[in-house]
Amino acid sequence: MTPRTSQTPIVKRMSSDERREQILDGALAVFGSKGYVGSTTDDVAKAAAVSQPYVVRLFGSKENLFIAAMERALDELMGAFRAALADTDDERPVSRRLGDSYVGLLRVRGLHQTLSHCFLLGGHPVIGPAARRGFADVWRFLREEAGFDADTARVFLAEGMLITTMIGLRLVDDYAEDPSVTELFLSCFPTDLTEVLERAPRGDAPW
Numbered sequence: 001m002t003p004r005t006s007q008t009p010i011v012k013r014m015s016s017d018e019r020r021e022q023i024l025d026g027a028l029a030v031f032g033s034k035g036y037v038g039s040t041t042d043d044v045a046k047a048a049a050v051s052q053p054y055v056v057r058l059f060g061s062k063e064n065l066f067i068a069a070m071e072r073a074l075d076e077l078m079g080a081f082r083a084a085l086a087d088t089d090d091e092r093p094v095s096r097r098l099g100d101s102y103v104g105l106l107r108v109r110g111l112h113q114t115l116s117h118c119f120l121l122g123g124h125p126v127i128g129p130a131a132r133r134g135f136a137d138v139w140r141f142l143r144e145e146a147g148f149d150a151d152t153a154r155v156f157l158a159e160g161m162l163i164t165t166m167i168g169l170r171l172v173d174d175y176a177e178d179p180s181v182t183e184l185f186l187s188c189f190p191t192d193l194t195e196v197l198e199r200a201p202r203g204d205a206p207w
Contacts, residue, residue, distance in 0.1 A: 016058070019050065019054070019058070020058060022048050022049075022050065023044065023045075023048045023050060023054075023055055023058065023059070023065075024068060024069055024072045025047075025048065025108075025109070026044045026045070026046075026047030026048030026049075026050075027044045027047075027048070027065055027066070027068070027069040027072075027114075028069050028072065028073060028108060028109060028110035028111055028114050029047050029109040029110040029207045030043045030044050030047050030110070030207045031044075031066060031069055031110060031113075031114045031117060032109070032110025032111065032112070032113030032114040032117070032168075032201075032207070033110060033113065033201070033205070033206070033207035034207065035117045036062075036066050036117055036121060036124075036127070039062070040062070041055045041056055041059075041062050041065065043207070044065065047207060063126060063127070066127060067126065067127060067130055069114055070114060070115070070118045070127070070130060070131065070134065071130075071134075073108075073111045073114050073115050073118075074115070074134045074137070074138075076105060076108055076111060077102070077105065077111070077115070077138070078137070078138070078141060080101040080102065080104065080105055081098050081101055081102075081141060081146070082141075082145070083101065084097040084098050084100070084101040085097070085098065085145065085146060094146055094147070094148075095146075095148070095152065095156055098146065098156070099156070099159070099160075100191070100192060102160055102163070103163065103189065103192050103195070103196060104192075104195075106167070106195070106196065106199035106200060107199060109201070109207075110201075110207065112163070112164045112167050112168070113164070113167060113168045113201075115134075115164065116161075116164045116165070116168055118130075118131040118134070119131055119135060138157070139153060139157070142156060142157070159188075162188065163188055166184070166185075166188065166200075167200055167201065170200075170201060170202055170203040170205075171184075171185075172185075172196070172197060172200040172201075172202065173202055173203045175197060185197075
């Protein structure tokens with residue numbers, strides 16, 4: 001056995017919780033890009049730089065992993081919304097603050113698209129009920145915590161779905177090439193266009 005010297009780097013082993021979060025990062029990226037049906041636990045393992053058996057050992061099945069990724073995405077979403085709502089030093093309208101926090105979640109690769117895939121799986125016997133609960137929780141937040149009336153909440157959700165659709169379509173690839181797409185981006189992202197153009201996934205991204 002070679003003794004460790006002062007020059008030997010100390011490699012910190014990740015805890016199981018840290019590994020779990022690493023896998024969920026990979027799961028959001030993969031599920032967001034390829035959807036539930038098109039993804040495998042092996043895809044997620046490669047994205048997370050871990051072995052496929054380790055993913056299965058930790059989560060049990062692709063279904064469990066997908067639900068965990070969905071819950072992680074919803075936690076991130078609600079956390080961002082509540083942080084924006086609590087920032088009373090920000091004098092902008094609440095809808096603007098919440099909208100910017102939603103766009104800011106582009107830093108979490110695949111989050112928007114994973115939620116979009118979840119909301120298309122209403123007929124799945126396990127994922128469907130969980131997705132419906134999550135969607136209803138967002139609506140209740142907008143009505144009860146953010147204080148939106150029903151029409152304002154509806155418009156806010158509709159605009160969020162439009163943004164999610166643009167991200168999922170990789171529409172950023174056509175920005176500055178198609179005048180209609182350029183106009184749409186300028187309309188949706190008047191203050192954070194640069195961040196969106198930098199962070200939005202491209203069509204040639206592996207996930």
